[in-house]
Amino acid sequence: MRVIVVGAGLAGLTCAKVLRERGAEVSLFEASDGVGGRVRTDEKDGFLLDRGFQVYFTSYPVSRRHLDLDALDLRGFDPGAIVVEERKRSVLADPLRDPKALVPSLLSNAATFGDKLNTMRVAARAAADPSTSAGEVDVEDTSTLDCLRGNGFSERFIQSFFRPFYGGVFLSRSLYTSSRMFRFTFKMLATGRTVIPARGMGEISSQLASHLPDNALHLESLVEELLRDGDRVAGVRAAGREREADAVVVATEAPEAGKLTGEPVPEGAVGEVCLYYETSGVDRGRKIIINAEDDAFVNNAVQISNVSERYAPPGRHLFGAVVLGGYDLADEELFRRGIEEVSRWYPDADFRPLALYRIPYGQFAQPPGVHAALPANRTATPGLFLAGEYTEDASINGSMLSGEKAALEVLR
Ligand SMILES: Cc1cc2nc3c(=O)[nH]c(=O)nc-3n(C[C@H](O)[C@H](O)[C@H](O)COP(=O)(O)OP(=O)(O)OC[C@H]3O[C@@H](n4cnc5c(N)ncnc54)[C@H](O)[C@@H]3O)c2cc1C
CATH class of the missing domain: 3.90.660.50 (Polyamine Oxidase; Chain A, domain 2)
Structure with a gap:
């Protein structure tokens, strides 16, 4: 099974890790120049930031x-x-x-x-x-x-x-x-x-990424749109190239996920x-x-x-x-x-x-009542799955749980 994961934050990295452990072929596309999304550490003049x-x-x-x-x-x-x-x-x-x-x-x-x-x-x-x-x-x-x-x-x-x-x-x-x-x-x-x-919070992300083979991770590869085949999602266009897959997990921040998929996502x-x-x-x-x-x-x-x-x-x-x-x-x-x-x-x-x-x-944003109404990992569109903090709660634990759950849904 070929699966594309969009976004190498903690949700996407955990999703990719679980998918690989269960034998799926995974490609992870990340828009920025490194893994971790919101959990990254920079080095400047010997300081870890x-x-x-x-x-x-x-x-x-x-x-x-x-x-x-x-x-x-x-x-x-x-x-x-x-x-x-x-x-x-x-x-x-x-x-x-x-x-x-x-x-x-x-x-x-x-x-x-x-x-x-x-x-x-x-x-x-x-x-x-x-x-x-x-x-x-x-x-x-x-x-x-x-x-x-x-x-x-x-x-x-x-x-x-x-x-x-x-x-x-x-x-x-x-x-x-x-x-x-x-x-x-x-x-x-x-x-x-x-x-x-x-050595910094970014070590958490680097450790998760170390479970992936080098050729699975594509940095500086913005996913511009999802490819559709009839009513199903069949791949992505990333950095100008079309890539096919049996399933796509969108693991970006909520607003970007909403734009890419058209699914309702929490606001604020x-x-x-x-x-x-x-x-x-x-x-x-x-x-x-x-x-x-x-x-x-x-x-x-x-x-x-x-x-x-x-x-x-x-x-x-x-x-x-x-x-x-x-x-x-x-x-x-x-x-x-x-x-x-x-x-x-x-x-x-x-x-x-x-x-x-x-x-x-x-x-x-997590006002009272928000957690009861968050999006599910499996969407109504065949081949399309969601991961990201906004499907669980805003934390390292929540984003990793969402990645784990999305992977298991794909494999189900
Ligand atoms: C300042 C701050 C403090 C926090 N404090 C804590 C804390 O102390 N403890 C705690 O547990 N949690 C904390 N959190 C929350 C936690 O860091 C986040 O909930 C978690 O990192 C979110 O992970 P994610 O994978 O859902 O999203 P992200 O980390 O945002 O990952 C999404 C990834 O998708 C990529 N992407 C977006 N669009 C595209 C596209 N079109 N194509 C390809 N890639 C794309 C992005 O570049 C990014 O790498 C904090 C967050 C912040 C920002």
Whole structure:
């Protein structure tokens, strides 16, 4: 069986891997110059720059089926966060997995004792949930904000912790994102470690691509249209050449999939601008720094070379800062406002602009109810299949699950 996969993001790569494992002949066409889609790492002057701040959760149930986690040489963040409020930094420990830090964290002004107990209660419930993706979480779907209020968290804790912390996860501080997504990521946080591969998030994509023979992967090969034979899809036109196949899996971002296939796809997106600075060194911590100020410009930040020293040349430091929006601002303005903000938190440190990434399409929008109405992997058109985060949930785990499911549908 000959199968064409369009797009070498995590969904397309996983789909191609599963198809090959089951004996199909696979060709993967990717428009850009490398694999990974939204999960790529660039190297610049010895610094490793992920295309947007991303992390991997070791509890992801699907991706661990396809990744050799040992080979990724994972490096962990410390649980909890550093919360910045009124220009002061306070440590919010994770009482679930860092009990010795509970006492200092109770002194932090961000959370009440009731919030700590609620955190443990919600985490225990989330940990017992058997779902393998956000879409499977079996609760009445509301916004994350309503879910937090319904669970009795104080407004102060929501503002100081959940808004900026989940702002970084959902790429939106509004907390309008589906509570299924909240519960699923809460489970990941409570049951595993938050990590990055030592040599950058792009290693995840490279490892998946290593399962494909060289001649299966066609980079810089934009698929311009699908070829149709009567009512079925029979191939693609890629970089001007027609290629035939028994089945085509379109594994692009949702808007491109909609254009290529004519299938209905979810609309809307959230994104970020990721700023990278070389710094003289802010501290030695491996906690994510979150900004609880109402008028935050930088939502979250981390000296990423503390988590993996490979992200910076020896003796030097890489600091990443995430801005939720600001795509229209000039580079200099983004860097300047970023420095203005983080210098208030670390007045003794220097920040030198290195690079920035504007990513307006970071994740498809996931308002309450969205997961119940996502497209299926098998379309009504014979020979045409869909893969991509937008068929499951916006995450590494969700996109890989979608690729796996699409492959199994093709083979069925
Ligand atoms: C800034 C940011 C932060 C994130 N943070 C996290 C996180 O911390 N943890 C987490 O689990 N997830 C995170 N995510 C989400 C996760 O990265 C995505 O859900 C996932 O990578 C999407 O994979 P995909 O394969 O569905 O799509 P994509 O990665 O977008 O892949 C689609 C591919 O199709 C190619 N393509 C498009 N059109 C064509 C065409 N016509 N012909 C050929 N090729 C084409 C594209 O070039 C691309 O390579 C984050 C995403 C972003 C952007």
